[in-house]
Amino acid sequence: MPPPPTPHASSPGHDGVSVTGSGSSGDAHGTTAVVGMVGGGQLARMTQRAAIDLGIRLEVLALGADEPAVLAGAVSHIGGPDDLAALRGLAEAVEVVTLDHELVNAGHLAALVAAGHRVHPGPDALRFAQDKLHARTRLAALGFPVPAFRSVANAADVTAFAAVHAWPVVLKARTGGYDGRGVEVVGDADAAASVLARGGGWLVEALVPIATEVSVVTARRPGGAHVTYPVVETVQDQGICVELVMPARVPPAVASRATDLAEAIAEAIGAVGILAVELFVTAPGEVVVNEVATRPHNSGHATIEGSVTSQFTNHLRAVLDWPLGDTAMRAPVAATVNLLGGSVPTDLADRLPRALVDGRVHVHLYGKEPRPGRKIGHVTVLGDDAEHALAAARRAADLLVSPEEAPT
Ligand SMILES: Nc1ncnc2c1ncn2[C@@H]1O[C@H](COP(=O)(O)OP(=O)(O)OP(=O)(O)O)[C@@H](O)[C@H]1O
Numbered sequence: 001m002p003p004p005p006t007p008h009a010s011s012p013g014h015d016g017v018s019v020t021g022s023g024s025s026g027d028a029h030g031t032t033a034v035v036g037m038v039g040g041g042q043l044a045r046m047t048q049r050a051a052i053d054l055g056i057r058l059e060v061l062a063l064g065a066d067e068p069a070v071l072a073g074a075v076s077h078i079g080g081p082d083d084l085a086a087l088r089g090l091a092e093a094v095e096v097v098t099l100d101h102e103l104v105n106a107g108h109l110a111a112l113v114a115a116g117h118r119v120h121p122g123p124d125a126l127r128f129a130q131d132k133l134h135a136r137t138r139l140a141a142l143g144f145p146v147p148a149f150r151s152v153a154n155a156a157d158v159t160a161f162a163a164v165h166a167w168p169v170v171l172k173a174r175t176g177g178y179d180g181r182g183v184e185v186v187g188d189a190d191a192a193a194s195v196l197a198r199g200g201g202w203l204v205e206a207l208v209p210i211a212t213e214v215s216v217v218t219a220r221r222p223g224g225a226h227v228t229y230p231v232v233e234t235v236q237d238q239g240i241c242v243e244l245v246m247p248a249r250v251p252p253a254v255a256s257r258a259t260d261l262a263e264a265i266a267e268a269i270g271a272v273g274i275l276a277v278e279l280f281v282t283a284p285g286e287v288v289v290n291e292v293a294t295r296p297h298n299s300g301h302a303t304i305e306g307s308v309t310s311q312f313t314n315h316l317r318a319v320l321d322w323p324l325g326d327t328a329m330r331a332p333v334a335a336t337v338n339l340l341g342g343s344v345p346t347d348l349a350d351r352l353p354r355a356l357v358d359g360r361v362h363v364h365l366y367g368k369e370p371r372p373g374r375k376i377g378h379v380t381v382l383g384d385d386a387e388h389a390l391a392a393a394r395r396a397a398d399l400l401v402s403p404e405e406a407p408t
């Protein structure tokens, strides 16, 4: 029989470091570590699932008690990501602070670091995910391949850029964009002017002739040790990622180039935790960096069932500076289809049993109210080939959210 746990004992620690104080992890419930996450969305919810298995207590800074991670049992601190007092409250309760989204005030994170808190990713790495102009400028300066780009203040700047790189061009909001919001393909100066009239900072990019979009998910510890998952193929519809296939159906040379780029970026920006790097692959096999996310990422969702260790488990292990888990796949292929809320409200409770008739289907529902275009869950199917796995995942997704498949 193991001895009973001692309240307030030092944790067994990581790499021999004991942790005590208000963020102390050892307690009567056998908690191994206490991790704080800013944001309580679906990424925090899936991190909570992973935390449970490792005896980690996840505490989240959430906007309300109805956020997906709080519904899944994460300890909640209620507050916004720009509220320094709330961030301090979270940091003081935990051993390490991490993030479920990018919309966190980097200056506040720097204040937490200055006060001695562990914050992963740190504010410098986070800026690469927050500000597309900063990311493009720094990655280009570091020698990484990125699309031609420049900062623009007005339509004349866009026209000057297009004179060199040809219309149409891509306008991107520097900050705040996601799921294609803040990304506009424009074909002339008038279209550019109306996008810029929305205000905020913009950059313009050359339109890359994309053959395939891929993502590389890597997990990195503070000292640089890392593991990387097989390259994932991502399919976007109107800027929203709708499907994933792991491993990507690209030549080995392309996969290894993408992997090398992602690992080099993780090292260059000092990322800790999961880093996802989205890349464009052109028909001749050129690989260009699109954007980086310094947190668990939609493109890594197939790792939950498809990999020996999920991205969420490896994120926790990385930010705690624990040994990382195997990223090998459990099946030849994993296919994931995102569930997007439609214009018609759907009753998931009625639909779910029909989707589950196919026993290969793994359904993840995020506990979010369905709204048009909003990611409310995903479905993963493992298999021997991409087409069959995708077909099964699409069928299940249709049964769950398509208006045509509504139960009669
Ligand atoms: N320079 C480009 N050339 C061609 N297509 C592009 C370019 N930039 C973006 N796109 C298309 O728009 C999509 C969304 O762009 P991006 O990933 O930059 O924006 P986002 O809305 O921030 O995405 P996310 O939801 O992944 O954060 C890309 O996945 C790609 O399909």
Ligand SMILES: [Mg+2]
Residues within 6 Å of the ligand: 278, 291
């Ligand atoms: Mg993107």
